[in-house]
Amino acid sequence: MIEQNYQLILAMLFAIEEINRNSHLLPNTSLGIEVYNLIPAEKNILESLFYWLTGLSIFIPNYCCRKERKSAALLTGTRWKTSEIIGTVLHLYKFPQLTFGPFDPVLTEGNQFSSLYQVAPKDTALTHGIASLMLHFSWNWVGVLISSDHRGNIFDMTMTEESYNVYNAAYAVAHSLHEMILSQVQDQTEANKDITLPFSWQLHPFLKKIQVKNSVGDLVVLDEKKKSDAEYDINNLWNFPTGLSLQVKVGTFSPRAPQGQQLSISEHMIQWATVFSEIPQSVCSESCTPGFRKAIMHGKLSCCFDCTPCPGNEVSNETASMGQCVKCPETHYANAEKTQCLQKTMTFLNYDDPLGKGLTIISLVFFALTAVVIGVFVNHRDTPIVRANNRFLSYILLITLMLCFLCPLLFIGLPNTATCILQQSLFGLLFTVVLSTVLAKTITVVMAFQITAPKRRTRWLLILQAPNFIIPVCTLMQVLLSGIWLGTSPPFIDIDAHSEHGHIIILCNKGSAIAFYCSLAYLGVMAFGSYFMAFLCRNLPDTFNEAKFLSISMLVFCSVWVTFLPVYHSTKGRVMVSVEIFSILASSAGILCLIFAPKCYIILFRPDRNSLHHIRDKIHGRSKIDMV
Structure with missing residues (x-):
């Protein structure tokens, strides 16, 4: 036994x-x-x-x-x-x-x-x-050591x-x-x-x-239904130098105690093995430090893992559960250590920013330059070069260009509902006036060279200044399009929390992307029509024929806005706003420089070519060549 x-x-x-x-x-x-x-x-x-x-x-x-x-x-x-x-x-x-x-x-x-x-x-x-x-x-x-019984203990x-x-x-x-x-x-x-x-x-x-x-x-x-859960003693084995050992009670576990108070243990009474100077660490993998998360090791137990940095906008700290990363709210961003979420700064394209300041200076410089051109044309309003190119249309074009150069100022600064609506409405309206004016000038040139008989209908249309009616007609169509846009899905204030790290960008949402692209398409049709008409009459003989400059300016205009589309879609935040501002400035500056710079050059630096005597000599010389 x-x-x-x-x-x-x-x-x-x-x-x-x-x-x-x-x-x-x-x-x-x-x-x-x-x-x-x-x-x-x-x-x-x-x-x-x-x-x-x-x-x-x-x-x-x-x-x-x-x-x-x-x-x-x-x-x-x-x-x-x-x-x-x-x-x-x-x-x-x-x-x-x-x-x-x-x-x-x-x-x-x-x-x-x-x-x-x-x-x-x-x-x-x-x-x-x-x-x-x-x-x-x-x-x-x-x-765990268990007995040979298949249930174990x-x-x-x-x-x-x-x-x-x-x-x-x-x-x-x-x-x-x-x-x-x-x-x-x-x-x-x-x-x-x-x-x-x-x-x-x-x-x-x-x-x-x-x-x-x-x-x-x-x-x-003995009745299992009446039995209560047992309380357990936690014993620690004390070893003495003489080779004796003693089991000492160092704690208890009581299942019937309130949650959180079931385990009671006196750590100061515990004697660990002599190889340990503190509580022994019994883990397969050390806990991940803040900023890292657990990565399961394939083929290993769940308590064995690697630690990898938290991805993207996620953090982990001592309060994160189970070594996992927690995604920061959209209004916050993770710091470099990925240990805490920081409040994002509200920002927008500001006048104090280098980019905003530079665009503002360029806008004001071209505004002032346009004003100077208007002054030059007003002071020389009776000269042949000003009169020959439809003085009334030139004034309309220059004044509208001045407003176009001020239009980017609506895109800079803290957006509000009014500026968001005015950005797109004025942009479409002003460029409609500009392009319809160029179209009217182009048609005027074409009609002028078609007058071969005094009683022809074209002469009467030119005398009645029929091309000038193109401007209100085209503008009315743009107003109608803008009204539909504002009535169905108007622009509104929006935020972009993802484009720039650590910043929430306040900007204007166009409301309806379809309406915006329809407005660009309408402007493109007018620009292409002006280019096509000007290209046809670019080689017509005249001292001050501006058809060649009109066609080049429309080509530049179309090139700028065709380039704008892919660049606009590939950028976000303040850069996206800056791309639209730059396109407005570049297309406006192209029209101003290509159409009016040659005229200003002749008015200011070659006044001898801006006289009736020079025109008669040039026409007389051309006539002799034709006779020969």
Whole structure:
């Protein structure tokens, strides 16, 4: 007999002797025991069981050769498999079985083990206690030693605990028998005072409701539904220089305590192994530092991982759960270390910015230059070069160009609803006037060279200045288009939180992209029409024929806005606004310089060519050449 079984038998004998000496428990009745040493094999277990049940060496089911059956219950040992095999058979006989091994939830499922009672307290909270202990010390990589039993036992259940369960089992049976006998006495008549041991299955109701305190004050309960979760002691092994060791209680785990107070541990009492100067780290991978996240290693356990920097606009810090990165809100951005989200700065294309300041200076310079050109034309309004190119249309074109150069100022500064609407409305309206004026000038040149007879219709149209009506007609169409735009989906204030790192850009949203591109298409049609008409009459003979300059200016205009489209779509934020401003300035400057710079050059630096005498000499010379 091994030492383990010997200790259990001693615990049983101690309990029985204590019960038999107690005159208040089972008076006039003595308890005894039969001990069977089971070989851990299913065949041997069943042989011993049927031998005990039948009293025969040849087993006959449902037959017993014992003249008197005095066994009240059967106690089975610590192995789960042994209790399961015996319980399956005793379930058929409804014979009480008490197991003093560790609590096993499998033995309480269904009706397969209806006659089996587990003496040990519930240990369903055992894994919770282990997990709480691991979390307390931040351990996630531990080794566990278990017994050879296929279920195993995570904590070290000492022989003292199993002997204690045997002691409690003996007392549970004794008290149940005591209650059953008392019940029998009350039911018997005065004529029959002989008390006999009833059938064992009659003991079940008393075993189920037994709730008794043992000699040390602990409550013994066999009904699984009435059992409470056990409390666990946390012991630390103290080693002494002499080679002795002592288990010292350093904490407890109480499942019934409030959440967060279940684990109580005194760290100052813990003696770690001499190789550790502090709490040992039991992890496969160290926790990721702030700014990094866990990256699962394929083929490894979940607690083994690499640490990679947080991507994009994400951060992680000591408050981030499970080593994962958290995305910053759109109004914030991650700092360089990826440890915290910082508030983004509200910004826009400002006059104080180098880009805004440069565009403002260019806009004002061309505005002033246009004003100078207007002054030159007004001062020389009666000269042939000014009169020859439709003085009225030239004034309209120059004044409109002045306003075009001021238009970019609406795009600079803090946007508001009014400026957002005026940006697109004035842009489309002013360029419509500019292009319709160029178109009117071009048609005027073409009509002038078609006058070959005094009574032709073209002459009357030219005298009535019919080309000038092109301007209001084209402008009215643009006004109609803008009205539809503003009535259906007007521009509004918008924010761009993604284009520039650390900034939220306030800008104007065009509302309807279709309306914006329709407006550009309308301007493009007028520009192409002007270019086509001017290109046809570029070589017509005249001293001040501006058809060539008109065609070149329209070619530049079309080139600027065709280039604008892909560049505009490839940029965002303040750069996108700057691209639109630059396109307005470049196209306006192209028209101003290509159409009016040659005229100003002649007016200011070659006045000899701006006279009637020069014109007559040039016409007379051309006539001689034609005659020859």
